[in-house]
Amino acid sequence: MxxxxxxxxxxxxxxxxxxxxxxxxxxxxxxxxxxxxxxxxxxxxxxxxxxxxxxxxxxxLRRFTLIDAIKSPVDNTTKYLWQLGDGSRIESVTIYEGKRVTFCISSQVGCPLDCKFCATGKMGLLRNLSVAEIVEQVLQMKARAERPPTNIVFMGMGEPLLNYDTVIRAADILSHPEGLCFNRKKITISTSGIAKNIRRMADEGLPYSLAVSLNAVTQNMREKIMPIARKYPLDELLDAVRYYTKKTRRRVTFEYVLMKGLNDSEADAHSLVKLTAGIPCKINVIPCNSDDPLYAPPEDDVLIRFDQIINKKNRTITIRSRKGWDIRAACGQLYADNERKKRIHVEMLE
Ligand code: SF4
Incomplete structure (x- = not known):
């Protein structure tokens, strides 16, 4: 059926x-x-x-069972744990920030990319989500949200550009004029750096917004914290982003998760400015949310200094607060309680 x-x-x-x-x-x-x-x-x-x-x-018509919903008493961020038709489990998060209501949705059950600071990465990949499973997250969340969503971001579990066709088809359904009619520019696809598919998005002229999880300014550090950098080195990734911005005339968002002692030095901030020079972009700096002490958030003064250096160069920078931190719903903290299965390698997926 x-x-x-x-x-x-x-x-x-x-x-x-x-x-x-x-x-x-x-x-x-x-x-x-x-x-x-x-x-x-x-x-x-x-x-x-x-x-x-x-x-x-x-x-x-519906295949999800709501297993758990946890609401933060601090900022109303709500994390949902769903069970899918085959028993797999995924999480999605609703974030309230003033008038903005962001639905953070998943694209895979788990994730194959093993970013060292991310709980989802520790699960490995169990499988891709289907179009219906992606869209049903939005419908289920909408039925429970305090207000309708203003933004949808593919920043939950999984690497959306490794489930490319499905994610794009789901975004097309969510933005279809006869359906939810969601503003296409308010749908953001966030990638950890699948350069090949960033170029594909540009070539296909897709109307959705793109965010790139950069997190390091040297190839060496990037490889250490994001193994995908071995397949798509930093230079190749930035070339793909330049290609995207030139071809689409759109700005990208660089996400930079700040980790104490790893990528938060003043030299890193200067390099970040240099690396992104000439690319129409916004930079989101997010203090790391990992529980692992190896990937701790920086001290406040380090964060402020990082912000100052980037701001001085007139780059648009936002320090994202750690919404949902108290209920383990912040970026990098999603870990649905699935039985761990053998990792599926990126090469196989591609
Ligand atoms: S940060 Fe994103 S791409 Fe990296 S392991 Fe976590 S879910 Fe996957």
Whole structure:
């Protein structure tokens, strides 16, 4: 049985044609799915009963079971733990910052990239998520959020550019004018540096925003904390980002997780300015959230100095507070309780 969310409007029209239903039924179904956010075919009161029964016999509408939801008493950040149809578990996070409501969603169960400061990386990769599983996260979170989302970021579990086709198709569904109609520029795909697919995004002229998790200014350090740097060295990554910004005329966001004694020196800040010179970008500096003492956050004065050096060069920099830190929902802290399975190597995925 297929998940109905997997279907694009055109595919839905095609399916309905096959069962002798008029085209306008597709609009009604799409509206029920994305605008009304109905979670049972019984609720589709605009459809005849026979069609509701037909759909219920052919498609899943919801496959998630909510296992746990933890809300931070500090900033209302809410972390959800979902169980998927096959028993796998993933996490998604809703972050409230003033008027901004960000849904941070996952693209894989676990992650194959093993970034040293990241809890998800320790799980290894269990599998890619499907289009429906990515979109269902948003629908389930929307039903529970205090306000509708203003931003969607692929910064939860997994490396989205290693599940490229699925992630793009899910983003297309989320932004489809007849569906959620989410502003495409407010959907951000965050990569740890899959250079090949950054170029692909540029070549395909995709309208989504791009964030790159840089985290080090030398090849040596990058390899130490992000093993993917061996496959896509720093130079190659920055070349791909330059290609992207030139081709799309869009700004990228560089994420830089500051780790005490590893990448937080004044020399690192100067190198960061130098490396990103000439690239239209914004730099997000995030104090590390790892529990591992080897990857501790820097002292406050170090953070302030880092910020000053970058600001002095007129680069746009944001120090991101550690939202959700108290409930282990901050960046790099997602670790759904899955049975650890054998790692699937990046080469296999590609
Ligand atoms: S930081 Fe992102 S890419 Fe790296 S291991 Fe964690 S989830 Fe994967």
């Amino acid at each position: 297929r998940h109905i969310i997997d279907l694009t409007p055109d595919e839905l029209i095609e399916y309905l044609k096959g069962i002798n239903q008029p085209r306008y039924r597709a609009d009604q179904i799409y509206k029920g799915l994305y605008v009304k956010n109905w979670d049972s075919f019984e609720d589709f009161s605009t459809l005849p009963k026979s069609l509701r029964a037909e759909l219920a016999g052919q498609f899943y």
